[in-house]
Amino acid sequence: MQKEDLDFFRKWFFGYVKQFSSPDSFIQENIDLKIEHTGRVCKNILLLAKSEKVSEKECILAEVIALFHDLGRFEQFMRYKTFRDSESENHALMGIKILNKEKILSRISGKEESLILKAIEYHNLMEIPENIEAFSKLHFFTRLIRDADKIDILRLACEEYSEEKKHQNPALELYLPDTPGYSESIVSEILNNRMAKIGDMKNRNDVKLLRLSWIFDINFLATFSLLKDYGYLETIMSFLPETKETNLLRKHFENYLNSMEYGAGKKETKS
Ligand SMILES: [Fe+2]
Structure with a gap:
């Protein structure tokens, strides 16, 4: 795959998403959100790919995966007015x-096409x-896009959480209520260093905890350092209510992150 193919795919992507423009501001906000998300995932995947010192060709491949991952x-x-797959x-x-x-992918090799899909x-x-x-190559690129x-x-x-927007976007909180407390099953998964399950979320605290639990599925050390630089995890944690239980979870997350930083974790990080 060449740089021209990436340019072609980018152009096609922007043409494709244009058809979803809507006078309804709720729809437009969520369409824009996914266009911006795609752009940022493209940037992130390049940062990660470069930190793994992959070839220029493989950087292009990585970017195409990011460009189409949420197509x-x-x-x-538009069809269901939700981002909830279930x-x-x-x-x-x-x-x-x-x-x-x-x-769309017929212009590149069958091997590359199947890897992207x-x-x-x-x-x-x-x-x-x-x-x-x-x-394998597929294993590497799958880990890359997930991170x-x-x-x-x-x-x-x-x-x-931090901008305290004039209005909250309910689609992002998956339409869950802002009630106190958390799901026991989510807390238990976190204490066992496992990703929490979407189906266990009952309220917005659970959404925050589930997102934080993703650190247990991070594949590259460069991802940890980017997250550290950006301070995302600390910000989300600061929006959890102050209770004995959340303090314990905070400590647990911090210990896990520290162990990863010093390379003591169990995850493989090489491609
Ligand atoms: Fe996705």
Whole structure:
């Protein structure tokens, strides 16, 4: 794949999303949000790819995966008015269907096409499927897009919490109520260093905790250092209510992050 292919894909992407422009400000806000998210995930994935010292060609491949990873989000929001896959459709599969239908990737090699489609398919799974060969190219790019995506979802969450916007975007909080307390199952997953499950979220505190629990699924040391530089995790933590339980969770997150920083973690970070 060449730089011209990336330029072509970018141009196509912006043409494609244009059709979702709407006079309804709620719809427009959420469409814009996903366009901006895509742009930032493209930047993040390049930062991560470069920190892993991959070739220029592979940087292009990484960027194409980022460009198309959430392509299904636009149709999903227009059709169902939600970003919640469980109440609509799996947005990764929706994106793949669109790419196939429009034959967008037909200009690149079959090998590259299938890698891009697979990385998109795996970007939003709870875990990377075990049958993907460890240290394969697909494994590497899947880990890359999952980290790049998470960095930006955490940024978005921070903005929502810290700006105290004039209006909150209910689609981002997945329409959950702002009630006190948290789900026990989410707390227990966190204390076991596991990602919390979307289905266990009952209120907005759970949304914050779930997002914080993503640190247990970070693949690259460069992601930890970017998150540290940006201060996203600290910001989200500061918006959790002050209770004995949340203080314990904060401490738990901090200890985990420190252990990662000093390379004591169990995650493999090499490609
Ligand atoms: Fe996604």
